[in-house]
Amino acid sequence: MSLGTETKHLPLYHAFSVLVIHGESDELGGLLRTLDTWFTTVDCAETCLQARKQAHQNHYDLVLVDVGLFTSEPSLLEELSHWHQNRSDVLLLVHQNELDLAIAAFRHGLFDFVLNPVHPEQMAHTVRRFMDKRLKERRLCALQRDFSRHSSTQMIGQSEKTKLLRQHIEQYAPSKASVMIEGQPGTGKELIARELHEHSHRIGPFVPFSCTKSSPETIEKDLFGEVITLENGSRKFNEGVFKVANGGTIYLDEVAHLPMRIQELLLSMLEERTIKPVGAKYEFPIDVRVIAATNQNLNVLVQQGKFRSDLLYRLSVLKIEVAPLKERKTDLKELVPFLANRLCHDLCLPLPRWTDEDIAIIRDYEWPGNVRELRNLIENCILLGKSPSEYWRNRNHINSGTPITVTVSHGNQIPYYDEKPAQVKQEGYPNSWTLRKVERCHIEQVVLFHDGNKSAAARALAVSRKTLERKYKEWDSSDDDSRYTE
């Protein structure tokens, strides 16, 4: 059996494995050689018992079986039909004089066969069909995992602003009216749009679309679809995003970037509830709810003549403003454990244990990148096995020996997400300490760090040496030793 042109171009399906169930035969050698060029695992079984044993120990994506074996091993047919339904594709190898056996196999749902002796081109064609189907299934499975990782519709947070947001979502969801969501990048605008769709009970899908594509022509085709006339005169229809979202919701992200021509088409769609694909002669009715999002001030863009005021009016029938994370820091209490739990679960890694210092860093930071930045930080820490404080020090090239003074308010602490109460390692000062006590302790710590060199300590503390001396005098005169009496 030699490889023809098609087999030479056959991609290597290395990640798949094959079992060949075949009695002793001269034809087998050639068949195995051919399969060996495509797959890394090609196993052989000569009897039903052997095949069962092999299949028990390994997973096979494809099982090739010589139908001649069904005469001596009738139970094999039943078993193969079961494998076929559950895990493996089954390909029958049929001689001209074995058609009755093939027909019996068809009755068990095994319909795919090649004629024996096998022609390499025919074999390559069939194998490609099976393996491409498997590859598609794998990709779909990976996409679904990736999708669920990135598209949660669970909005976390108990700050007043987030509670109000939830209230708006509940009130706005059942309406068909357009919604404009305003907020900085990473604040959760898409998440809100998904929640609106989930609660709307619209039967169609939720389809996100980024308006930052370069050319108006591409956006028009992507949004409204395209009718192409082929050389033979027939017409091919490429569905646009609006058609895909029919009955559901379209989410126009960064709507401020829409070119003027598309703004006009979108306005017409919102008014007429119809779309006209590029190259089409007719308009089609459409039932899509539009949710748009922006992190720019569209009123300013209207004044600058970059955004149509009538479109802005149409898109903003209902309006939601999302506050930046720094204005709703109490959300961190739920967000940190939620994101850490989810990421650890996705990455199959154990939950980290963080200290007061880590918690204080997360709480005191301003989060310009909002929840997305928080999520990225947590993911980095989990993957690198570093705590947020360590990560911060490394990122900002701070010497790990530098003492970090963080006062942690335990009453307002972000809770641990472990089921068991965590052993919180206390690195800050207790809440009961006065500012005077904290100051003294901190100065003494820094002086100690500099081996008693008060000039170096003063420089690290950004005060003059004189100020430091004055502090020591004050403490000596007041005989204040109560700093250690906790």
Ligand SMILES: Nc1ncnc2c1ncn2[C@@H]1O[C@H](COP(=O)(O)OP(=O)(O)OP(=O)(O)O)[C@@H](O)[C@H]1O
């Ligand atoms: N309240 C929240 N609860 C849980 N996860 C959140 C919350 N807000 C945002 N996220 C998560 O933060 C990430 C960024 O959110 P999202 O993509 O919705 O932000 P966005 O405002 O649409 O960003 P951009 O403007 O850059 O498109 C996502 O992983 C999202 O799931």
